[in-house]
Amino acid sequence: MSIDIKTAAHVAKLARIKVDPDALPALAQEFNDILGFIEQLNEVDVEGVEPMTSVTPMRLVRRQDVVTDGNQQAAVLANAPDAREGFFAVPKVVE
């Protein structure tokens, strides 16, 4: 599998990271180096092996579906780059 410039641009878009067009060839090359390393995994016989979901054999813990926390608007908004009138503020989303 080889990653071309178009694929690199698509991955950057999916990851929501702006990459200058000038930087795409080097990025695609880095992806190919790393994926070339990863492709050693194709040598392993994984027939009949389940993908690991949890490294320790334990069931996911459940709890009662009740409110355990809340009423902390000021604390929730305290670190926001732009908070107004009790809300997070962002650029216009809907035209």
Add this chain to the structure above:
Amino acid sequence: MSELSKLTIAEARDRLRKGDVTSREITQACLDQIEKADALNAFVHKTPEIALERAGAADARLKAGDAPDMCGIPLGIKDLFCTKGVDSQAASRILQGFKPEYESTITQKLIDAGSVMLGKLNMDEFAMGSSNETSVYGNAVNPWRRGNDPANLTPGGSSGGSASAVAADLCLAATGTDTGGSIRQPAAFVGITGLKPTYGRCSRWGVVAFASSLDQAGPMTKTVRDAAIMLGAMAGHDPLDSTSAALAVPDFEAALTGDIRGKKIGIPKEYRMDGMPDEIETLWQQGAEMMRDAGAEIVDISLPHTKYALPAYYVIAPAEASSNLARYDGVRFGHRAKLAQGDGITEMYEKTRAEGFGPEVQRRVMIGTYVLSAGFYDAYYNRARRVRALIKRDFDEVFAQGIDAILTPATPSAAFGLGEMADADPVQMYLNDVFTVTVNLAGLPGIAVPTGLDSQGLPLGLQLIGRPWEEGDLLNSAYALEKAAGFVSKPAKWW
């Protein structure tokens, strides 16, 4: 007074309880050393006021006779831990100015135990790196040098600031976190002890997430005994982390008898890598001989899927990172890019993340995005998870044969120079974790113990890997190795 920052946790505990020194005195000695050590760039957010206040409270507890082991012990805290009201930015620009409204479970436990936070420690950005060179704060520097060569060396990564601070006696011990080797590799590079506990032993709540199925916090200390003491204060079940184990915390220090007679120590043949320096090979053999002399039985073992651990890791860790780091969007916390006229929310995300994440973090987020994307999920991500199951099975089989612990080198080399790897491709840097990453994939406890110096006078360490949940037994094996190796060297002070 400067001698007080050199104390081990165990020595300080005993002297504090006897009353021949106060926590304020030890804390002030550390703060003085920190002030003189800016050249190491280990402490990146200093908190002297918090430190002296907590030291005062600890002294009151000590006087009242209510003193847990960690009471009054001054520590450095890796920047990955959220600490209430104190900058916690995972060495990333994207979290610049972030002051959490809450305290991580581990740092809260350390506060409750009476320990003292001196400040926050440098690290690789989001713990992604093996040399502390991806930090927004700049490089942390290893207090060790190659003889009289003034070239600055890496303290390793990602817990590079923690390693540097403990080795240079700026604090008595530090917290670290380990996703692929980030406690054990830096510990080995600076000649200290670093323990990664069993996955689930310490709560991950409030620790900035990198790869959630691999991340585990642990102590970085001057001795094995200190690692046992500090782990006792950090460990324990936490309802806020659904992967935290509901197991009692044993008295790890009580396990340190030094008696390893009859223990079976495995030597895995797959860890003998091509091109491994002779010095590492020799150190490994010497370590095995020391354990044999202490009464252990040395057994050759095989972990056949070892070679595939790093490639599996470089699918799984970036995949989880790409999901975890999706939260950094410029809306709820940290940095938001300045927007141009007409920019919408997508441009806000894209510009914020391009400005906020450094190159290595961007690379891993994008690799993770790719291996999880439609059409590649099975070929990469699911295959890596199946290989991970085989790597764990290798260990299960060896432990089922009666092996108590596995002895390996901790790192493939001694500390290298800062900048020396700048032209290498990313995969070359990833090879630093070749001996440590299997432990994270299998969820096991592992400990790096300093055991010798190389021909240039730099520390080298060995790693012991234990059975799950048996940190006490692992620490005891490490204690026996530590006693036999008798490593007491300290870096010559130049900073």
